[in-house]
Amino acid sequence: MWLEILLALVLGFVIYWFVSQDKEETLPLEDGWWGSGARPTSEEDESICPFKVETSEEEINDLHRRIEKVRLTPSLEDSRFHYGFNSNYLKKIISYWRNEFDWRKQVEVLNRYPHFKTKIEGLDIHFIHVKPPQLPSSHTPKPLLMVHGWPGAFYEFYNIIPLLTDPKNHGLSDEHVFEVICPSIPGYGFSEASSKKGLNSVATARIFYKLMLRLGFQEFYVQGGDWGSLICTNMAQLAPRHVKGLHLNMAFILRNFYSLTLYLGPRFRKLFGYTERDMELIHPLKEKVFYTLFRESGYLHIQSTKPDTVGCALNDSPVGLAAYLLEKFSTWTNSEFRDLEDGGLERKFSLDDLLTIVMIYWTTGTITSSQRFYKENLGGNFLTDKHYRMKVHVPTGFAAFPCELMHVPEKLVKFQYPKLLSYSYMARGGHFAAFEEPELVAQDICKFVGLVERQ
Structure with missing residues (x-):
């Protein structure tokens, strides 16, 4: 009993501390150079x-x-x-x-969509850009950036792309039609790896923001899970006037804060606003916490500390x-x-x-460079990084998949994303949402975009 009271007081302080950070801030839009050697004095080739x-x-x-x-x-x-x-x-x-397995055939599958590269902050950034095959005269396609995570790739989105760019021919409503841009995170797949330390999610968000501007988009939607969730969140923190809407299927909530609310939430359900579905998804509590924090996090500790060692064997x-x-x-x-x-x-x-x-x-040969992303984001005292504490004042939609590693209830999501317009309990699916359940994700994106457009 006394322990719960003490924890409630600590939680109250944490909430007060977070609320004190409630003013609408943006991350500084800085610059970087991640190529080898010194930055050239000439202008970067933007072709x-x-x-x-x-x-x-x-x-x-x-x-x-x-x-x-x-x-x-x-x-x-x-x-x-x-x-x-x-x-x-x-x-x-x-x-x-x-x-x-026929790799030549799969290469043809990969080339089904148009691929491009462009130099940003010293790195060759790879992306696919898929436009609608046909568009009614009354429609303007909405630009949508979709960002993968680890151990995924841009290929995760191949089955969802036609549902977004050509929904009518796939049995979906064509109220919202998108042109989809899927970049590879630097150091993943066909995007060049950084030659310098420090390329984290914020730097990646800035690179992808520059990519969207270079493609001619002043306003656009972003979507992501895993690292893509954090990168897209950072884009909204960097350029809220340009990110029209943010759709996520995973939320980065500070671990200690999340663990505390996870422990106290079921005991103070009204205070936390937990629903019956939340209770089903976070119980049994000991199994959920043990499963995520211990059984499934070994890779994270390795990659956040010594990625090059294990990378040598895997490569x-x-x-x-x-x-x-x-x-x-x-x-x-x-x-x-x-x-x-x-x-x-x-x-x-x-x-x-x-x-x-x-x-x-x-x-x-990018397994090592992909793992370094953990070191750059989690290898130091990441709790002091401003972007983890900043609230996101951009219209947000969240899809809660039942088999995600950790369930985040709506009230916790809304705490960090105050303009949460849509929170959906998805019928099925886990961590690789767009790869597993492309139709469910496409439908939820369209539902969210509809809410944004009607504001």
Whole structure:
């Protein structure tokens, strides 16, 4: 009893501290240079050049040689995915990858949409830009930037893009039609990695903001989960007059504050505004906290401290890389998949789609640089970073997927995003929302945009 009273007092102080930060602030729009060496004195080339994904016989043969030389450790009996990626099931993936997976065909799939590169702050930034194939005269397409996270890639959005750019031909309402821009985070896939320390989510947000301006958009919508959620939030903090609306399927709430509210919320439901659905999604509390903070966070501690060490091993072994990445597509999609021999991977995804994600990392050699993003954002005393404490005064929509790693109730989201217009309890889905449930995400984006447009 006394412990709960003390925690309530501490929470009251935390809330007061946050409320004292309630004035509408923006992050300073600074500048950076992330290329090698000193910044050139000449103006940066702002041209936008077409780009095409390519492969070669040498690349494929090298991959096959490395796969053939794999050394696996036998899984423990009845271990399923409790110890990580089950090597018995991994053998099936290896066999498919070596003998059936057609990387040349997947390269053609990747090139289905137009790819481009442009130099921003010293880095070649890769993105796809998909415009509606046809548009009624009464419609103007709405620009929408969609940002991936780790261990994902721009490819996560391939199935949602037609639902947004050509909704009528996919059985959806065409009240809102979008042109979609999906960039690769610097150091991920086809976007060049920084040569210097310090490229964090705010710097990435500034780069993507410059990208949208370079494409001619003065107002635009942004959407993201995982790192994409933080990057899009930072864009709204940097340029609120340009970000017309912010749609998220994950929210970065400070861990200590979140843990405290998670503990006290069920005991003070009226104070916190927790619904019955919130209670279902955060219970059993001990299992949820243990699952997220301990069982699923080992990678985070490694990548926030020594990303280059583990990156050396992963960049040398395609099978090791596949196990490391695909394990997340199992347990982050649904925590109960860890009880299955195959990790439930093929319940939501095809092996072709999953291996395409792996191949984007493998062929570009960017696993290490992608992991450094954790070091840059979480490796220091990130609690002192201003953007984590700043409220976001841009119209916001939030999609709460039931199998997300941690559920964030509406009142907590609204605390950091005061202009929350839409909060949706989604029927199904987990961490990789657009990849898993493209139609649900597309529908929620359209619902949110409709609310913004009618303001």
